[in-house]
Amino acid sequence: MLAFPQITALCAGLLGLISFVLAFHVGSYRGKTKISLSHGGNQEMLVRIRKHGNFTEYVPLALILLGLLEMSGGAGNTAIWVLGGMLIIGRITHPMGLVADNIGHPMRAVGALLTMLMTLVCSGWLIYNYVATM
Numbered sequence: 839m840l841a842f843p844q845i846t847a848l849c850a851g852l853l854g855l856i857s858f859v860l861a862f863h864v865g866s867y868r869g870k871t872k873i874s875l876s877h878g879g880n881q882e883m884l885v886r887i888r889k890h891g892n893f894t895e896y897v898p899l900a901l902i903l904l905g906l907l908e909m910s911g912g913a914g915n916t917a918i919w920v921l922g923g924m925l926i927i928g929r930i931t932h933p934m935g936l937v938a939d940n941i942g943h944p945m946r947a948v949g950a951l952l953t954m955l956m957t958l959v960c961s962g963w964l965i966y967n968y969v970a971t972m
Contacts, residue, residue: 903960928952
């Protein structure tokens, strides 16, 4: 209980690399287009900003939930690997499917579903573990 969350740490490292790639896509496009702030009415810039923004909106909480679940000992390593894998795959596929002209792109749906399902399962598991120890 409360051991160092090694699986979560690896997931965080991999997700950090994904975040870097998404941020680089925004920053490099800013340099290319000379758009200093916001999206400047440029649709491609807006999409790149939202890909990175969506990532930063969901990943921190998901990692906290995963780390708490791992440290609590309330789930086995296999479950933590599966949940962490869901988050990583979800955060890779979502930006691949986030395009301006297709809200129904399957990669976007898969990424959102995996991220939401992982978050829901971790949340529910943590709540269940708390109630079970009362």
